[in-house]
Amino acid sequence: MNIFVIGIGLIGGSFAKDIKRLRPDSKIFGVDTNTSHLDEALSLGIIDVKSGYQDLTQADMVIASIPVDALAEKLPEILDAINDDCVVFDGGSTKSLICKTLENHPKRRNFLACHPIAGTEFSGPSAAMEGLYNGKTNIICEVEKTAFKLQERALGLFQEMGMRIRYMNPLAHDRHIAYVSHLSHISSFMLGKTVIEKEKNEKDIFDMAGSGFESTVRLAKSSPAMWTPIFEQNKDNVVEILEDYIQNLEAFKELLLENDYKGIYTEMDNTNKIKEILKGIPLNKQ
Amino acid sequence: MNIFVIGIGLIGGSFAKDIKRLRPDSKIFGVDTNTSHLDEALSLGIIDVKSGYQDLTQADMVIASIPVDALAEKLPEILDAINDDCVVFDGGSTKSLICKTLENHPKRRNFLACHPIAGTEFSGPSAAMEGLYNGKTNIICEVEKTAFKLQERALGLFQEMGMRIRYMNPLAHDRHIAYVSHLSHISSFMLGKTVIEKEKNEKDIFDMAGSGFESTVRLAKSSPAMWTPIFEQNKDNVVEILEDYIQNLEAFKELLLENDYKGIYTEMDNTNKIKEILKGIPLNKQ
Known part of the structure; x- marks a missing residue:
């Protein structure tokens, strides 16, 4: 499976590390506006290859772990770029604006709005930790808006990573x-x-x-x-x-x-x- | 050495545990108004014997680790009860009122005003930890008012416990x-x-x-x-x-x-x- 991690810091990098461990056949593509973070992620072995938005058509799964203002701006572009069988999920600490922004996007069904309640006060690829999400809660919003097969793909991963799932609406x-x-x-x-x-x-x-x-x-x-x-x-x-x-x-x-x-x-x-x-x-x- | 611990909770109990380890010949006398704490401390082996103010004449060292209102009330009585060669120190988180209260006490020279910066949010004898004070700061106030030989007795213990000493006036x-x-x-x-x-x-x-x-x-x-x-x-x-x-x-x-x-x-x-x-x-x- 081709997995793109957009924003390869604490949150995205910790996903990448768990995926490497649980699904060694996956190929992890790293995308980051901070090129030194990208180089660091590559040299730490967190990603397999440096990549960019132009390659998103190859993705089976996209993890968007960038600040919430960047999510609101970039998620429509990400959805524009992926193929119909790709699932995109985010890790943002706010959900209302993001869900509102994507409300009428033609690929809304490819998106799963997530907030994994995990992290530390540190940031950047060197802060990424294996097992960060084990036993932690992942809040999923508007699950009904995501295509069932694509929900399953993301939820399967969360389950393997040991996360507890909670469903909630974005306002709550x-x-x-x-x-x-x-x-x-x-x-x-x-x-x-x-x-x-x-x-x-x-x-x-x-x-x-x-x-x-x-x-x-x-x-x-x-x-x-x-x-x-x-x-x-x-x-x-x-x-x-x-x-x-x-x-x-x-x-x-x-x-x-x-x-x-x-x-x-x-x-x-x-x-x-x-x-x-x-x-x-x-x-x-x- | 006969060591009395008045208030056998987290602070006093952790002193007792370190003393037991570092100076196995010491005899630890426990004093506490809470009789169930006293029984617990005895059964946990934190103290050797249950005791009371009436036995304080036997003490070579008294550790007063009770709430700061109780310190202000009881320290004069404790000093009244000890012999001339006993050192008393406290662990209170405020120092001004206590130093003021003892200012003119005839046994002021037997008292060392201390604040070990250590602890957890837990309390009672079961919260006591060996090594709690290792590497921690102990703030000592008005050190010049304590008899030199008695300073040395307390400071020698603090040093063995691995504490860093800082001197300060009570107001600061x-x-x-x-x-x-x-x-x-x-x-x-x-x-x-x-x-x-x-x-x-x-x-x-x-x-x-x-x-x-x-x-x-x-x-x-x-x-x-x-x-x-x-x-x-x-x-x-x-x-x-x-x-x-x-x-x-x-x-x-x-x-x-x-x-x-x-x-x-x-x-x-x-x-x-x-x-x-x-x-x-x-x-x-x-």
Whole structure:
């Protein structure tokens, strides 16, 4: 099978690595606007050959793992270029605009809208990991719009890779993912900013930071090029949940100012139930 | 050597485990108001014997690892009870009130004010870990107020345990630790609260959460009994940095509302330097 990976970074590269392992007969074609990433992917053995859009007619499967603004722009072109028996799926963290953009595309049936909930804060081909998707959730939107035979081709791969499948509509996806992913990134970026600004003249103070700080600011290492268009496409949901978050922080501050420590205890005690919730989240074992 | 551990949870229990390993001749006396913790610590072999304040005259070293409100209340009594050749140190996450409280105590020279920057979000004797402190920073305040011979006794242990020592005054400690630790806990608790409230009718939505969410809300599992008095004692510093954080989140929201995606990119790009900062933080390998 000829498999094209468009965008050969953490997400696309990790797909390529699993495919190599599970289906050694596949040929992996790499496409990337970043030529040094492409060279790196080739030398790391993540792809078999460097390729481009002009070769897409040869593809049996296309994995589009580029930032969500590029997906909205390029997916119509990708669908234009493929043959009728090729399945294209993406890995974008927003689904509404992409599904809307392709709504009336003559090859809509060749596309499967996906969001594999997996990743790390790193990017580029060197960040690609075998087994990244094992045990992780893959959210699929508007599955009914994809040709059955092509659904099966993609789902078969996801199953071999050990992914759990969940079906959802694009609007619900974008709303919930704002809560459980996009907000965490803003919280982390702004936490990092706040502390860096405060300590800008005392750099060695970070000796004092422990694993708790590391955990809460880890996502502030994420790629701005990837995250800016996510926030743009999901602006309304992100603003709404960000306002709730700010309001809760303000309320916590008020309790402090009023010396209401019973109230503060209760806030934390009520939130401790996150323990049970987190038990269900599959984590990367790195 | 007779070593008393007052408060036999994660912090005290991890000290006890390392002492057992490094100095097998030591006898570990456990003291805890929670009798089931005390029984558990005994059955886990973390302590050799259950004990109480009445036995403190036998102590060569006392490790006070109880919440910071209890430290402020109990440390004077502990110092009253020990003999002149005993060193007492604590592990509290705030240092100003404790140092102030003991300022004029006749046995001030027997006390070493410590804050080992180590821990996990878990608590109780079962959370105690051998090697927790290896490679971690221990901040010592007002070292000059402790008798030299007693400093040496405690520092010798810290060195054997692999800790890095930093000296600081209590006011500077409390200010900086508000930035690099206390704020992270509030950020995490309120993030957990925000998402739990939003998703209260859709519990299975947490299938969608990945390791990024887990990382940013991990600290929301922390003990309210431990954290409430920390926020109380460090209120001024915590309120100040919390206000900065809220302001940065508001500014990020404004950029979104104004569709200033170049501004959003720049905010994230500037904060990416956290990568370099985080490289210096020793983490738990669990």
